[in-house]
Amino acid sequence: MPPRTVLTIEDQPDIRRLIRMTLEFKGFTVQDAGDGREGLALARQGRPDLILLDVMMPGMNGKEVSRALAADPATAAIPVIMLSALGSASDVEAGLQAGARAYLVKPFSPWELLDKVAALIDEARV
Amino acid sequence: MIATAFDTAWPAAALVLLAGVAVAGLRRRRAEGRKRAEAKARVLTADLDRLALVVRNTVDAVVITDAARRITFVNAAFERITGYAAAEALGRNPGQLLQCQGTDALTIERMRVALDAGQVFSGTVLNRAKDGRQYWIELAIQPIRDDGGRLTGFMSIESDVTLRREAEAALRASQTFLYNTGRIGGVGGWALDIQSGVVQWTDQTCRILDHEPGHQPTLQQWLACCPPEARPRMRQALDHRAESSSASDVELPFITAQGRPIWVRLAAECEFADGGAVRMVGALQDITARRAMEADIHRHAQLLRDAIATIDEAFVVFDRDDRIVFFNEKYREVYTRSRDLIELGARFEDIVRTGAERGQYAAANGRVDAWVSERVAQHRAGNTQLEQQLDDGRWMRIIERRTPDGHTVGFRVDITDLVRATEAAEQANRAQSGFIATVSHELRTPLQSIIGFSELGLHFAAGQAQFLPMFTDILAGGRRMLTLVNGLLDVSKMEGSGGALTPRRCDLSVLAAQVVHELRHMADERGLHVQGPDPAAALPVDVDGFRIQQVVRNVLANAIRFAPVGSSIRLEGRHGGGHGVWLSVRDQGPGIPPGELDTIFEPFMQSSRTRDGSGGTGLGLTICRKIMRAHGGRIEAANADGGGAVMTLWLPACAAAAAATLPAAPPAALRAPDLPIEA
Numbered sequence: 110m111p112p113r114t115v116l117t118i119e120d121q122p123d124i125r126r127l128i129r130m131t132l133e134f135k136g137f138t139v140q141d142a143g144d145g146r147e148g149l150a151l152a153r154q155g156r157p158d159l160i161l162l163d164v165m166m167p168g169m170n171g172k173e174v175s176r177a178l179a180a181d182p183a184t185a186a187i188p189v190i191m192l193s194a195l196g197s198a199s200d201v202e203a204g205l206q207a208g209a210r211a212y213l214v215k216p217f218s219p220w221e222l223l224d225k226v227a228a229l230i231d232e233a234r235v
Numbered sequence: 236m237i238a239t240a241f242d243t244a245w246p247a248a249a250l251v252l253l254a255g256v257a258v259a260g261l262r263r264r265r266a267e268g269r270k271r272a273e274a275k276a277r278v279l280t281a282d283l284d285r286l287a288l289v290v291r292n293t294v295d296a297v298v299i300t301d302a303a304r305r306i307t308f309v310n311a312a313f314e315r316i317t318g319y320a321a322a323e324a325l326g327r328n329p330g331q332l333l334q335c336q337g338t339d340a341l342t343i344e345r346m347r348v349a350l351d352a353g354q355v356f357s358g359t360v361l362n363r364a365k366d367g368r369q370y371w372i373e374l375a376i377q378p379i380r381d382d383g384g385r386l387t388g389f390m391s392i393e394s395d396v397t398l399r400r401e402a403e404a405a406l407r408a409s410q411t412f413l414y415n416t417g418r419i420g421g422v423g424g425w426a427l428d429i430q431s432g433v434v435q436w437t438d439q440t441c442r443i444l445d446h447e448p449g450h451q452p453t454l455q456q457w458l459a460c461c462p463p464e465a466r467p468r469m470r471q472a473l474d475h476r477a478e479s480s481s482a483s484d485v486e487l488p489f490i491t492a493q494g495r496p497i498w499v500r501l502a503a504e505c506e507f508a509d510g511g512a513v514r515m516v517g518a519l520q521d522i523t524a525r526r527a528m529e530a531d532i533h534r535h536a537q538l539l540r541d542a543i544a545t546i547d548e549a550f551v552v553f554d555r556d557d558r559i560v561f562f563n564e565k566y567r568e569v570y571t572r573s574r575d576l577i578e579l580g581a582r583f584e585d586i587v588r589t590g591a592e593r594g595q596y597a598a599a600n601g602r603v604d605a606w607v608s609e610r611v612a613q614h615r616a617g618n619t620q621l622e623q624q625l626d627d628g629r630w631m632r633i634i635e636r637r638t639p640d641g642h643t644v645g646f647r648v649d650i651t652d653l654v655r656a657t658e659a660a661e662q663a664n665r666a667q668s669g670f671i672a673t674v675s676h677e678l679r680t681p682l683q684s685i686i687g688f689s690e691l692g693l694h695f696a697a698g699q700a701q702f703l704p705m706f707t708d709i710l711a712g713g714r715r716m717l718t719l720v721n722g723l724l725d726v727s728k729m730e731g732s733g734g735a736l737t738p739r740r741c742d743l744s745v746l747a748a749q750v751v752h753e754l755r756h757m758a759d760e761r762g763l764h765v766q767g768p769d770p771a772a773a774l775p776v777d778v779d780g781f782r783i784q785q786v787v788r789n790v791l792a793n794a795i796r797f798a799p800v801g802s803s804i805r806l807e808g809r810h811g812g813g814h815g816v817w818l819s820v821r822d823q824g825p826g827i828p829p830g831e832l833d834t835i836f837e838p839f840m841q842s843s844r845t846r847d848g849s850g851g852t853g854l855g856l857t858i859c860r861k862i863m864r865a866h867g868g869r870i871e872a873a874n875a876d877g878g879g880a881v882m883t884l885w886l887p888a889c890a891a892a893a894a895a896t897l898p899a900a901p902p903a904a905l906r907a908p909d910l911p912i913e914a
Contacts, residue, residue, distance in 0.1 A: 121680060121683075123683075123684040124680070124683050124684060124687075127683065127684060127688055130688075130691060131687070131691060134691075165672075165676050194675045194676045194678075194679040194683075195672060195675055195676070196675075198737070198781065215679050215680060215682075215683045216679055216680075216682045216683035216685075216686045216687060216717060217683070217687070218686070218687070218690055219687050219690050219691050
């Protein structure tokens with residue numbers, strides 16, 4: 110089985126590093142994008158197994174990126190986990206409606222992140 | 236044959252009619268010498284012929300009977316009236332021949348008595364002709380006596396009075412009819428002879444004016460019924476030379492003979508003869524009641540108008556053709572640019588179109604035609620409520636309703652202040668939501684690094700004793716910071732206007748049981764036994780379950796934190812029917828210092844018992860109280876009789892469960908003494 114690839118689209122470098130460290134620790138291949146446009150391009154090009162997507166980003170925000178991913182047949186099947194500091198029920202619902210498969214409220218625990226990522230990739234492979 | 240026999244009988248009969256004695260004399264002398272008799276007879280014959288002619292041609296029936304009242308003679312008029320030929324009548328009794336069921340028995344009896352006594356009788360009786368037709372006759376019967384005074388028969392002259400009687404009856408009926416209609420309608424009649432000035436009143440006119448029936452006033456007396464100020468109008472109505480004289484109709488105040496003020500309607504018509512006016516005739520009607528009713532209606536209408544003019548809202552009524560039939564001044568004031576268009580009879584569409592062209596309506600600028608057709612359609616729908624902004628920035632609420640008879644009633648309420656307040660509130664809400672989102676992001680995002688890396692650090696430093704306490708402290712600090720940030724955000728959300736809660740029908744027992752399950756590890760760590768609530772006792776409430784669980788979690792976590800190791804904590808629910816539901820959490824700890832029972836709910840007013848570093852941000856109970864208040868409920872702290880603290884939550888009854896399915900009072904078993912809050 111080839112290494113599973115996760116694309117992180119997140120404007121905060123420290124959080125990108127945290128995610129990279131967490132996932133690489135468990136053997137994932139991690140790609141980073143610092144904004145939505147770059148993330149979309151990487152997703153189309155690299156076809157990752159899963160995308161971690163920050164919601165509140167300058168420029169193209171996470172919901173717009175999610176909708177763009179869903180609209181593109183090349184990326185529509187890639188599961189997306191949204192990451193956001195906004196944690197109200199309506200925020201979560203809006204994220205799921207924009208196409209995310211899961212929603213993690215910041216600050217999340219690295220172990221929680223690993224659980225969600227592994228579960229969604231397994232689900233997608235089945 | 237019959238006619239010939241009658242003809243020979245005529246002279247004798249006519250003789251009797253004129254003078255019975257002469258006939259008797261004639262008979263006596265018949266025995267005497269024929270010649271002398273013939274000489275005399277010739278003289279008489281001329282007279283008798285004339286008499287016979289009269290009898291034959293009179294329109295009255297003539298009947299002669301013998302003493303036994305058997306008919307011996309009838310004339311042609313009798314035959315015509317009765318339909319019986321003379322031959323059929325001769326020898327018959329007139330009564331048997333002609334009387335019928337309708338003939339008045341009393342009259343017949345009077346006749347019989349008179350005739351038996353040989354007396355004269357006259358009267359009117361109903362008879363029946365041969366063809367069954369009934370007719371009235373007036374009859375006069377005279378006895379016939381011979382020279383010796385002996386009764387030899389009767390002679391009856393009978394006039395057919397049927398037509399006269401019918402005419403009399405018709406006249407009486409007509410008079411009764413006129414009298415009744417006049418009486419019922421309060422209408423009398425009058426006439427004024429122009430030449431003589433003589434006034435005639437009908438009885439009904441007399442009655443209306445409080446005079447005895449039959450009273451006939453002079454013209455001056457009649458005019459005096461009318462008070463001086465109205466008298467010229469009455470004069471004019473009665474003046475045949477006036478322009479309106481051919482027919483006039485006026486309403487006048489009158490004073491009756493008894494000093495009673497009334498209103499009358501005086502209608503007059505002029506009668507002409509030989510090219511000149513000869514008579515005024517007319518009707519006089521008492522219209523006092525109608526005038527009073529009209530005055531009443533007028534008063535009510537005026538009252539309504541005054542009331543509508545006085546109210547501070549614009550009011551307008553359009554008729555079925557959409558033309559203004561009523562408006563108050565306020566309505567005109569609202570529309571500063573179309574003010575001059577608003578008048579009685581103006582059409583709705585004309586007003587709004589011209590108003591729109593002049594820029595009266597903010598929404599119509601640049602699209603007058605489209606706006607006008609939308610507005611007219613809404614207006615015609617007849618059940619409209621809309622908000623309209625005017626050119627000067629004011630906002631009007633327009634309410635239009637169709638009445639059952641097709642009028643449209645409209646109100647215009649100035650809601651500028653309301654709209655501005657709502658806008659300000661919405662703006663504040665948006666600002667607050669933006670603030671909360673920003674703060675969440677700005678405060679929680681850095682915590683992601685602190686908490687995330689310290690957790691990873693703890694894992695990777697597992698074998699290095701000097702790093703473990705560092706990562707532990709960083710993680711704990713991060714978590715405390717997160718709790719504080721979350722608390723601050725909750726407080727500010729609860730202070731926001733609306734939108735913070737999404738209430739649903741929940742069972743408070745179930746919500747509490749889930750929290751108990753969630754915190755069981757925390758309780759186990761301290762060897763605590765958490766009891767209840769009884770899952771069988773449903774506590775239906777309309778709440779935001781997430782928020783209420785937040786309250787229960789906070790309260791239960793506090794109890795777990797303060798309860799002595801190995802003690803128990805009891806959750807108890809209570810249903811108060813329409814009075815709402817209670818949930819109490821009781822521990823066996825040290826209780827709350829009495830002076831702090833209220834202040835523990837204030838922000839950052841941590842109880843003295845928590846300042847030892849046992850955790851808490853000082854916001855937990857503040858948030859709990861805000862959540863409870865947002866639900867219309869309460870949270871209160873108390874110390875139980877047997878020691879320990881009791882936190883009690885109360886929530887109002889949910890609407891549908893209030894009466895129907897739940898007991899009005901809680902069962903006695905649930906009235907635990909340690910529940911301090913009573914309804």
